[in-house]
Amino acid sequence: MAINWTWEWDPFREFERLQEELDRLFEWVSPFRTLRGEEVYPKINVGETENEVLVYIFAPGMDPSKVDLSLEGNILSVSGERQAEEALGVEEVRPEKYVRRERFSGRFSRVISLPESVDPAEVNAEYRNGIIMVRIGKKAERRGRKIEVKAA
Amino acid sequence: MAERKEIARREESPPEARRRRRAMVPAVDVYETEEGVILAADMPGVGPDSLDLRIEDNVLYLRGQIKEVPGEEVRPDYVEVRSREYFRAFTLGPEFDQEKIEASIKHGVLRVFIPKLETEKPKKIEIKVAS
Structure with a gap:
């Protein structure tokens, strides 16, 4: 060697x-x-800034019109259905032709609780490259505030 | 005035470097047709310009980067996806035509079609009925 x-x-x-x-x-x-080796679908990341809570839902291969997203108080629910075989682009899918099958297929539903500071009135969601990004504003009284230190 | 010595900065602390290197393994489906093999890979966050697909020595390499990641100002509360990179490799058999591979990515799902060489495609054998 x-x-x-x-x-x-x-x-x-x-x-x-x-x-x-x-x-x-x-x-x-x-x-x-x-x-069985399947991944949880969809995976979720949550983060926050001073004024907003950001939720990233990793949901590749979805038709955005078939995703149900709702926010009740600070509880965010996401559900829908994904047909994994649609991505193959084959007219008739025959199960015995699979050599490997790992991608999630079927109905899914996930519920997560967000920080209590979220304001359900200020929500928008966007689907890009397979990630649903949800931005939720924080209630005015719960936003971070800078406190000035005055010189005596 | 005392002479000041520049302290050389360490390039990167090991855990930080490791976190950056560690890539996720995308889930894939592989489906065989008479014409070739179709591979579908879940790579959410990857777009056409952050995807790197290449063949080297009969190995197909899938690499991708999540394009939009939160900035420094975002404090993580709950994290299931910890990396911004995907990586997976597949060895191709000699029956495939590496020159004619087609790939596209939509809504974070990569689809690769790897055609079989003409000589490798199944041929239909006709059975004649003796009358």
Whole structure:
């Protein structure tokens, strides 16, 4: 086996590599994947700024008109149906022709609670590249406020 | 005045670098037809300009980046998607025509069609009925 002597051996890099491999393993058995190997659909990220709460719903391959999105108080629900086989572009899909089948197909429904500061009156949602991005304003009294420190 | 020494900044702390390198594995469907193989991959957030599809030594590489990610001002509350990159690779058999691969991406779903070489397509054998 040829060894490249110019390569500097870094023992910490070896730990990192071990950690990376474990990371990948845990990714595979993550709670966002069922035992059959299907991923939870759709995955959701939530973040907030001073004035808004932002929700990213990772829902690739959807017809936006077939997504039901609702906000009641601070409870956001998203449901709908995805036919995974539509993406194949085949007229008649025959199950025995699948070599591998991992993508989620069927009805889905997820409910998440958002920070209580959200104002249900100020919502807009947009679908781009398979991500539904929901922006919700915060109630005026719950917005971050800068407090000025006065010199005595 | 005392002489000030510039302290060389470490390029990047290892966990940070690792987080950046770690890519997600997109879920795929692979479907076989008489003409070839269709591959569909879920890569939400990836558009035509942030997708990198290439073939090297009979391996098809899928790479993609989530284009729009929240800025510094967004504080994460709840996170299920922790990376902004996708990566997966597939080895192609010799029966495929690598020159004629077609790909398109819509609503975050990549569709790749890998045609079989003409000589590899199934041929129908006619059975004559002896009268």
